[in-house]
Amino acid sequence: MRHIIRRLLALALLVVITSTTVVGQTSDPMDSVCAMSQDLTAYSAMIRMVQHQKGGTSEIKFTFDFVPPDRMRIVYTAPATVEGQMILVNADKFYTHIPSLNRNVWQDVDEGGGNQGEEMGFLYDFVTRAAAAALAQSVVDVEDSNETFVLEGTEEILDVVILNLSKDEERQVVLLNALDSVPVAISIYSFDSLAMEIRVLDYQVNGDFDEAWFAIPER
């Protein structure tokens, strides 16, 4: 009897090890991130972005809420000069509020507003469920690495998978959380010069949002 139990335990262990190994070897990060993007129902994050230009660098922090396909809310939290600035996109309507200039702008998206998210590179592709299309349009290289990434907001240490996306003169280095394939850091290079860094400080996927959260204020 003890012999049978030992064999069954050994068999179970073998099954667990084999299945884990098989999943680890065949789960392509590109497939995972595409699947995650495709199934995304909501995304909420605190983000730090650094823009590198000839005249120097500039950094902003903001909360970024997105419900695919077309609900977006960005509220700036730093630096002090932009604190409280808000960008809202709701379907085809765009609204921005700049407290320091006492300015409110209402526009239709097709008038040129609401494209600000595109500066976040692959993160924006991910939240708009366009990760697969973005990867299909780029030359993608998956890096083998043992790197980790610290979420600055929670100080959680994440194992990451690195994707290198190249398209024309632009290159993006994307760090995906190995656990759920959500992008947590993107560095965008233009002509081999670092142009933009996007760092996710904390995030939540597929949470609940009240529709009123994205409501455009009345004029």
Added chain:
Amino acid sequence: MKPRRVLLALLGTNFLSAMGITIVVPLISNLDHIFSVSSAYGIWIITLFMLSYAMGMALIGRLSDAVGRRPVYIVSMGVFALGLLVSAVAPNFGWVLVGRFLQGLGASGSLPIAQTIAYEHFGRRKGLVMGGISAAFGIGVVAAINLGGGIYQAFDWRAIFYVTFALSLLGWGMSFAIPETLKSKKPLSLDIGGILTFGAAIAAFMMLFRGLSESSFTSAAVWPYAVALAAMVVAFLAFERHSNQPAIELDLFRMPTFVAVIGAAITGGIGMFVFQTFLPSFAQISLGYTVAQASYSINLMAFTMILAAGATGALSDRFGPEKALAFSLAMITLGFLLITTISQPSWAYYLGSAIAGTGLGSLMTPINVIGMREGGLGREGVSSGIVSLSRTLGGIIGPTIAGFVLSQTDFSSLFALDNLVRAYVRIYRFGMWVGVVGFGFSLVLLIRSLRKTEVHA
């Protein structure tokens, strides 16, 4: 007529005319939002005023010689008030600009005629009164920015024009207290062709930059204005050459020192109007101030400006106007430099504006003194007029170029405000380089005056 009442009328009306220039400055960073216009077009709220102001200045002196000081002064103040009313009730930005054009035309009568009346009416005390009129004008420029910011914050843009309109009615009433000081009338001879081609050239310049903010130079919406600008400049020169009473006497430009004075006046004018016009909106964007806070934040610059304006006359007498002018343009350049280079935004703003204020306050007196001296005996009035016109021209060129720079800001970015700050930094760097050129002109004048002193010694 009691001298005190005349003095009060001259000071009051000039204070109000000066207010007309800068009362709208607190609106500048909000024009695209209020009127849905581009920055390059929005800045016309300043430049169109300056255009009619310059055209009026070229016209009004000779007009007052022919029909009298008093009627021209009263009509000027009336036109100024009418312009404010037109802007206040304007259904769109185009009508606001029509009002601004009238305001500039009206305001152009107040300062030069007031100076002439002071010269002709106050005898031995004329210098004191003329200084007082200039001071009232300077204080009006600064007070208007404060008042405009407060009114806009509390009400809306129309209230700015309504309040100034009410004040201008008071000024119009005061203008009736001004006596006629013209002893003998001269026949009316106006250089209409010269003035119109001058205005058309400036308008073409403004249209050119408005077009460039939206299209490339080769676009049909742009290059015709460049052609028109060139044609109007040629036509203007032709008119001036053949006119009996030209607005600008071209033979003055045969003197290198006079050309240097004009160079200093234009660059100084660019520096003065770029610095003052964009300072409150720069404070809003770089320091996060409200419209009212930003308007009040210029008071440090105003304080150093008034101090410097008061001290420059004595400094100019003691050390010579060339040294005073070099000091002024060096301070303006340094102010522009500091505001764009000190990394701590508040320090950059306040230190830069305080130093620039010193330079701006000490600019006018030495330029006028050198201009009148270099123009030669008997032509002081004409020389002074050309210097003032050149400074006003700088007041059109500078903000027009700055408006073009602002219009290139990428607002469709997450870094939109940051891009706007960079645009303002570019504007202030432009001001700095213009200051360097102006300082170069002042050095030319200084070296020539030192050589003259050596020869006399």
